[in-house]
Amino acid sequence: MKAIILKKQGDISQLELKDLPIPSPGKDEVLVKVNSIGINPTDIYARENVALDYIFNGESPKILGWDIAGDIVELGEGVSDFAVGNAVFGLLNFPTSSSPGHAKGYAEYVVARVKDIALKPESISYQQAAAAPLAALTTWQPLNKVKIKSGDRVLITAAGGGVGHLAIQIAKSFGAYVIAIASGSKKELLMELGADEFIDYQTTNFLDILQPVDYVIEALRDEHIEQTIKVLKQGGNLLSLWNHIEGTKWEVLAKEKNVNIFYNAVISSGTDIKALAHLMSKGILRPHVSKTFKLEEMALAHQEMETNHTTGKIVVSLQ
Known part of the structure; x- marks a missing residue:
């Protein structure tokens, strides 16, 4: 072969x-x-x-x-x-x-x-x-574990990427209100995939316009982590794909806001792959x-x- x-x-x-x-x-x-x-x-x-x-x-x-x-x-x-x-x-x-x-x-x-x-x-x-598999499980496994509920406000950074565009659809499958951040060229696709709001990071600072959110799915590296912690509600939830907060300058801010932090720790699971297959068969995940x-x-x-x-x-x- x-x-x-x-x-x-x-x-x-x-x-x-x-x-x-x-x-x-x-x-x-x-x-x-x-x-x-x-x-x-x-x-x-x-x-x-x-x-x-x-x-x-x-x-x-x-x-x-x-x-x-x-x-x-x-x-x-x-x-x-x-x-x-x-x-x-x-x-x-x-x-x-x-x-x-x-x-x-x-x-x-x-x-x-x-x-x-x-x-x-x-x-x-x-x-x-x-x-x-990997991109979808990155969001599916933690959101399924914390039992995100209908009406929760979810902010997704890098929403046009591999993880982000699937995260929109997975969060929507739980009934969440999804705010997608990406470059303007990706707006049409992300709205079609189910985003309720779109913010072009090239022209708008989301802190200037957003009310506090329940969840942030943070798919970027260091430069945006402080902003995403600030936009969370007191006791909000941060799913961080790359940034580890402990021992950094952001740890104090996260503790002040009592932020629950979840890290990207994907595991192979046929049971979870079967759940994704079900979502795809229903047209919920594309x-x-x-x-x-x-x-x-x-x-x-x-x-x-x-x-x-x-x-x-x-x-x-x-x-």
Whole structure:
């Protein structure tokens, strides 16, 4: 099979197309012929980061990629919930702070744990399915846990990005009132996806016009964290994807406002992927794929992700 290996930590020049043996599924695993691969900022950080040794736990070759969609072609021992020919998708074996994890998704075939996948709804494409898992679970898992309720006011920064455009739809599925912040060029799409209000950050400071909100989904880095804490209600909730508040200059402000802080700690979960599949089958969740690349163009896909101006998701298509 063809796969993209990472020769060593570094820039896109370290990504290389190789011919490798097709892997075999073990107990409670399936072999998936990959149709589409979702590309995420995590892929870039893993490629550049010394955490590679932790993620792969010394294994070689190093193959990135966690979001996939494709068709099951072989069952491992003990698998009864899926069949050969099933179209599936999922976030495979994603690493956590307590457990290394790699899926080796940048390949024509990948072994998937059955506990990480769900059936792909017939109503969505493989590309949409591959675009969803990590970005959608980033919002779905914490919001489902805290039980956001109808009428809660939710502010989403970087709302036009991979996480942000899905966060709009997920928050709306709970009945929230959603305020999206992005560049003006993304307004039409984000309003179509369900945003109740749109703020163009290039022309407007949201602190000047917004009443306090119940939740902020903060998808930007340091420069906006103080503003997002200020716009929260007393006792409000901050889901921070990148910024850790403890030990920073923002900790005092957060404590003064009794802000509840949740961090981006996504885990692989077939149960949650199934919940996303249900939302997608009902048309409630619609991943927006802005650009696609071929497997041999993986370096270009990474380069596009590194611009930080992508609308929706980038997907690598093998078909």
